[in-house]
Every structure is written in C-alpha cells, then in structure tokens.
C-alpha cells in the first residue's frame with residue numbers, strides 16, 4: 332500500500348477520498364458511479380459449508396422466484412416493506428453510501444426498488460398484468476448482477492428507516508436480497524468464508540483452540556508486566572460465573588486487543604470469576620448480515636452449548652455492535668439466552684434455569700462495567716487519560732437495534748457515562764450525526780473487505796466530516812467505539828481523511844488505562 336496526501340493506493344487502485352466540507356451536501360447525481368463495485372463471489376467450498384449451492388445454478392431464475400415466494404410467506408416484513416413505500420423521498424439523502432458516492436442507486440428507496448420491481452412483477456396483480464404501468468420488471472441475469480453489486484453497497488445500518496414515515500427498513504430488504512443470492516449460489520466470498528470458519532472452528536479467524544490459548548497466555552504476561560499482578564485471561568474454565576463472548580478481533584487486532592485487556596482488568600478488580608470459550612470464541616454473527624436465519628441460529632447455538640458445558644451463570648457480550656444486536660434482539664429465540672426462550676426447546680429451558688436471574692441475560696460489557704462504577708466497585712484515576720480529548724461514535728447496530736441498562740435510550744447513555752467516568756476531556760460530535768441518527772463507519776453489514784475498499788472510503792465520508800470538525804475545532808485526538816467492525820474500518824479509512832489511524836480505540840482501553848491497581852499506588 333502506498334500513500335500520498337489525501338489519496339491512498341490499495342493494490343494498485345488509487346482511491347480518492349471525497350473532500351470534507353463544512354456540512355455534508357447532497358451530491359449531484361452520477362448515474363452508475365458505483366456500478367463497477369461488486370464484492371468477490373463466494374467459492375464453492377464457502378457456499379457448500381453453509382448448505383448453499385456451490386455456484387450459480389442453471390435454474391437460478393426459478394429458484395430465486397421460489398425463494399421470494401418463501402420469504403413472502405415466512406417474513407411479514409418482506410412483503411410489508413415491499414408493498415407500502417409511497418416514494419415520498421424522505422430517505423433519499425440519508426444513506427452515507429449515497430452521500431459519499433453520488434450514485435442514485437445508493438439512495439435507500441432506489442436500492443429497495445431493485446428488489447421491489449421484481450417482487451411487483453411476480454407477486455402483485457398489477458405487476459403480473461400491467462408491468463409497464465407499475466414499474467414491474469422481469470428477473471434477468473443483469474438484475475441478479477445488479478443485486479450482487481448494490482445489495483453489497485448497503486451496510487444494513489438502518490439509518491434510512493429512522494427517517495421513513497412508514498418505518499421501512501432497507502436493511503431487511505438487503506438481507507432478503509442476500510438470502511436470495513445465496514439460495515441460487517451467488518453469495519459473497521467475505522461473509523460466507525468467515526461463516527464457514529465460525530461453524531467449523533468457532534471464530535471468524537479460524538484460530539484453533541491451542542493457538543487461542545497461547546495468545547491469551549501471552550496477553551497475561553503483558554498484563555503482569557504492566558501491572559505487576561497475575562491478571563488472568565481464562566479459557567474453557569468450568570464453573571466460572573461469567574462467560575465472555577467477544578469478537579475474535581479482540582484477540583489479535585489493534586486497537587481491539589487493548590479493549591480485551593481492559594475487560595480482563597475490570598473482571599480482576601471486581602473479583603468476578605470469568606472465562607472465554609474456545610468452542611464459542613466469536614461474538615460476531617455474520618448470519619445476520621447474509622439474512623439467513625438458519626445460519627444465524629447455528630452460530631448462536633454454539634454460544635448456548637458453551638454456556639451449558641461451562642456451567643456459567645451469566646453471559647456477557649464484548650464490544651461488537653452487531654453481536655450485541657443479535658444477542659439483545661435475537662438470542663432468546665435463536666438459542667434461549669434471554670427472556671422469551673421457546674418453551675419446547677429443551678436446551679433453551681436448561682439454560683434459562685442455569686442463568687442467574689439477578690442479571691440481564693445477555694448483558695453487555697458496558698452494562699457490566701457501568702454497574703460496577705455505579706456501586707463504587709472500581710478504583711479509577713481519570714487523570715490517567717488526561718493526555719486525551721475523547722469523542723464517541725455510536726455504532727449503528729447498538730444505536731438502532733438494541734438497548735442497554737433496561738432504561739429508555741440506555742444504549743446512548745451508558746457508554747457515555749462509562750467514558751465520562753474514566754476521562755476528563757470529552758466532546759460530542761454534531762448531534763445530527765449521532766444517537767438514533769448516527770452515521771455508519773462505512774464498513775458494517777459484512778462489507779469490511781478489501782475488495783470493497785472504494786465503497787468503504789467513500790461511505791465513511793459523512794462520519795469523517797463530523798469527526799474532522801471536532802478534530803480541528805475541539806482538539807479531539809481520540810475516537811472511542813464499542814464495535815469491532817467500526818474499529819477496523821476507522822483504522823483503515825482515517826488516513827484517507829488526514830487523521831491518524833491510531834486515534835480510534837476501544838472504550839475498555841480507556842477504562843483499563845484509568846483503573847488503579849495496588850502495585851501502581
């Protein structure tokens with residue numbers, strides 16, 4: 332990778348980042364500006380590991396329509412969201428990919444239309460008999476290619492749905508389109524390859540148990556060097572109180588790893604026994620990104636199996652945006668972790684009996700740390716972070732797909748309270764880019780792959796614009812986040828916008844750095 336000011340060359344392809352301006356402006360439309368952007372197609376072994384056809388099947392047309400019919404029957408939101416759009420236009424300028432690329436097909440309503448026009452043709456009376464009158468279109472090979480391209484230019488961030496008067500969620504439509512593509516053997520390499528590794532080995536990296544154990548032992552040594560204390564990184568310890576499910580990026584990537592060290596320091600200081608699992612060593616669940624319920628369930632069930640085998644009383648989720656959404660919103664029906672577990676699922680019921688009802692199931696690491704801070708159970712010296720001026724990025728899946736602390740808007744309040752509890756210098760970005768309206772980092776929803784680098788750089792522009800303002804005007808030098816994808820994406824794209832790549836850190840790095848241990852007194 333080479334670099335010049337404002338532009339970076341990745342694998343010999345030069346990517347020019349959009350200019351940052353005072354406020355993000357609605358771009359002049361550039362028809363087809365991103366038509367060339369399409370992720371690598373999954374190879375047969377990636378597809379078959381998930382029980383999808385290895386490659387595009389000969390009868391793809393009929394299978395795609397059959398899959399749509401199936402979704403029409405099984406998913407209420409599928410037909411509802413495709414039926415009720417009135418083309419009011421409220422969502423058009425709300426997508427970061429549209430704002431960053433100027434491609435009109437990246438307007439949420441236009442993205443929906445790629446699927447809606449085909450749905451109309453085959454599933455509505457008017458579309459069957461008067462297709463031209465209602466904009467209904469046949470499913471062609473060209474359409475299928477367009478789906479592969481533009482449904483991989485949506486990070487499923489759900490920002491557009493906040494502005495839709497009908498609450499239409501384009502992310503759900505993107506998920507359905509990806510599900511159809513997988514069903515005909517036309518999946519995406521990055522997501523499906525990763526899912527195969529989770530289902531076979533237990534994590535997105537394909538890191539086997541012994542390698543994970545060795546990594547954690549090295550980290551224990553680092554912690555002892557730093558604090559002089561035997562702070563543990565336990566793995567597969569039966570009878571521990573807490574099972575920590577964290578994204579595997581926490582085991583090896585920067586800045587994630589410093590967040591993992593922060594969790595370990597919190598557990599140590601609180602005196603709570605905990606463990607990680609080599610069988611379920613992944614918090615991420617890309618099954619949601621590809622819109623496939625069966626895959627999402629298989630990944631989630633590994634966590635239930637680990638929790639049952641280890642006999643833990645609590646399950647805590649580390650810093651990962653979509654992992655928390657899956658855990659908070661779907662684990663109850665997927666795996667029985669949480670209220671509403673299926674009454675006829677014997678393992679879900681076993682887990683319900685095993686978990687300690689005094690704690691939320693599941694619980695986010697931010698909720699856990701916040702609770703300890705409220706009870707005065709952590710010894711904190713905020714001045715340890717005085718060399719930093721910090722801002723916080725709300726991650727999409729936490730902001731628009733979950734809650735925290737059992738209180739209204741807790742997903743916004745708790746992370747900020749934790750940060751403000753460990754730093755003295757905190758600044759907010761423009762509120763129209765935060766909270767419910769937060770802007771995607773540009774790499775979410777299964778798009779964090781180098782073959783989509785141009786999209787990622789351009790899609791990051793609106794968030795970078797807001798960040799650059801506080802960077803220049805308020806001296807912000809640290810961007811904290813609670814999402815593994817956001818952390819990886821920001822590390823890559825910050826230099827395109829002339830900000831340092833190491834300004835992105837984990838919230839639990841801030842916490843860990845501020846904890847005072849006896850040997851440091």
Ligand code: SF4
Pocket residue numbers: 425426427428437438439442484485486487488489490491492501502505
């Ligand atoms: S869900 Fe997010 S990425 Fe997808 S169309 Fe809406 S705003 Fe764009």
Ligand code: SF4
Pocket residue numbers: 415416417418419420421422423439440494495496497498499
């Ligand atoms: S805001 Fe909703 S109803 Fe209006 S165009 Fe967008 S999706 Fe359709």
